[in-house]
Amino acid sequence: MAGNKSFFETLVMEEGGNVTFGDGSKRNVVGKGTISVPELPSLSNALFVDGLKANLISISHLSDEGYSVLFSKDYCSILKPDGQTLLKGMRSSDNCYCLEASIVSNHVSMDEQIELWHERLGHMNFRDLRTLGKFNCVRGLPKLGKKANGICGPCQQGKQTKSMHKKGKYLTTKEPLELLHMDLMGPMQTESLGGKRYIFVCVDDFSRFTWTYFLREKSETFDKFKMLCNKIKNEMNSNIKSIKRIRSDHGREFENATFETFCNGLGISHEFSAPRTPQQNGVVERKNMVLQEMARVMLLNNNVPRNLWAKAINTACYIGNRVFLRPSTRNTSYELWKGKRPNVSYFHTFGSKCYILNDRDQLGKFDAKSDEGIFIGYALNSRAYRVFNLKTLSVMESSNVVFDDTRLKSNDHEEEVIFSDVSPLEEVVVSPNVGTSNVNNDDTQPIDRVPLLDSKEPAPWVRKLHDKEDIIGEVNESVKTRRQLANLISYTCYTSQIEPKNVEEALNDEFLVLAIQEELNQFERNEVWTLVPRPKTTNVIGTKWIFRNKSDEDGNIVRNKARLVAQRVLSN
Structure with missing residues (x-):
């Protein structure tokens, strides 16, 4: 029982009789709820007693939860089921055993702890984050309390929507690979550093395990799907049934002769959603939104430039597979796919x-x-x-x-x-x-x-x-x-304000380094040169870097350009 209302994670105010103390005085029970404090098991059916100045823990309640309590002359210890000491309490002058003051500081820092793990896990919502720790769904995640206001600024900027959508509460498949949902996102307004504009997303219906691949053109979709099929085959060691069905929209990247021939050869049934009806492929459409929201929030959280969206999407997919629970279950996608609980103790904040x-x-x-x-x-x-x-x-x-x-x-x-x-x-x-x-x-x-x-x-x-x-x-x-x-x-913020005279000056500016890398990526994609042995009787033409800043109509610098050109003075 407790007299501090802030200790309760959930509290229902109701009259529940009274409590008699050793001096004969009585206090009324005004509520009942659950107390969740770091380093302690969740205490359900705890009483909220009006005017109680000391918080009391029932020894029998701890024993029912599987914990042991050891008393000695000067202290008491609460032991976990494996024998490790969870908490220690000292005997006071009035012959009461009191927990050490660390429990108070832990309670005060609950907001900081849950906020840190909220950022480490890709800004996962606080409700699901507490559920992960409460039911021990992953290894390495401590039990977390409830955040006071439950508000995260970057989450509101990146995730806020006009209305809420109900979560599906039914299972349509019984094992992995019965059905794969596929979709292609893009083109993105900002090209990634590797020159990619599209995202191929594939979701297993049973486990909700997700794969993401990045493409320069839509025509690469089939090659990525074929690569995914080979990866799944090797990962499952052919001990599990192969892919039975895939579902996509009528996009030409999916509905073509190459796709049809490949699926027929493997006995895969290819289903299509009705035209202009994305709800029929809602699993992957919802996953697209989740990945974009997580990536957007992680970019905003540490002021990361937008051209890093591919990295953020990858990290969001990696985190999501390990922390999101499959609807109607208490298992993560990783556990349903791999057969073991994921470990998140090594996770850190993206961009830190x-x-x-x-x-x-x-x-x-x-x-x-x-x-x-x-x-x-x-x-x-x-x-x-x-x-x-x-x-x-x-x-x-x-x-x-x-x-x-x-x-x-x-x-x-x-x-x-x-x-x-x-x-x-x-x-x-x-x-x-x-x-x-x-x-x-x-x-x-x-x-x-x-x-x-x-x-x-x-x-x-x-x-x-x-x-x-x-x-x-x-x-x-x-x-x-x-x-x-x-x-x-x-x-x-994201452009250099100077025009260097030589490449040595440019290498000291990270934005100009990005412009140089973009130019080299263009050379590689367009196959500008072919490497050959140097002729002994021919002069080699040198190269030179030219740097220019592009401005808008108001004279503001909006882009840094770097060009690698041949030196005309040596080309004769």
């Missing part, structure tokens, strides 16, 4: 700062032992993390990584505010802190290489509305709108 041990170079006695980087996902074929090294400007895999999941939160202001200026981007400094983290990577999705930005300080702000007599100038003249100002801020 990290430090990578430099075990590749020969370091001097006093050189920094680690490089600063950005966490961008999980390795494909090894137990390691994928990180973007800010020193070498490259994507690498390493298990020797220390993470900083904390970030500077911006202060919440009123709705009627706009940013008056943009804080300059700070230079990246390599930190000497090093360390290791164990990674338990069961199954990962492919991840593209991407650069990230890190904005440190919140910009100053001013009020939008002013009294008419305080306005200087003609009030009838038009002014720039908030949207125009937002575009200007976006251009300033």
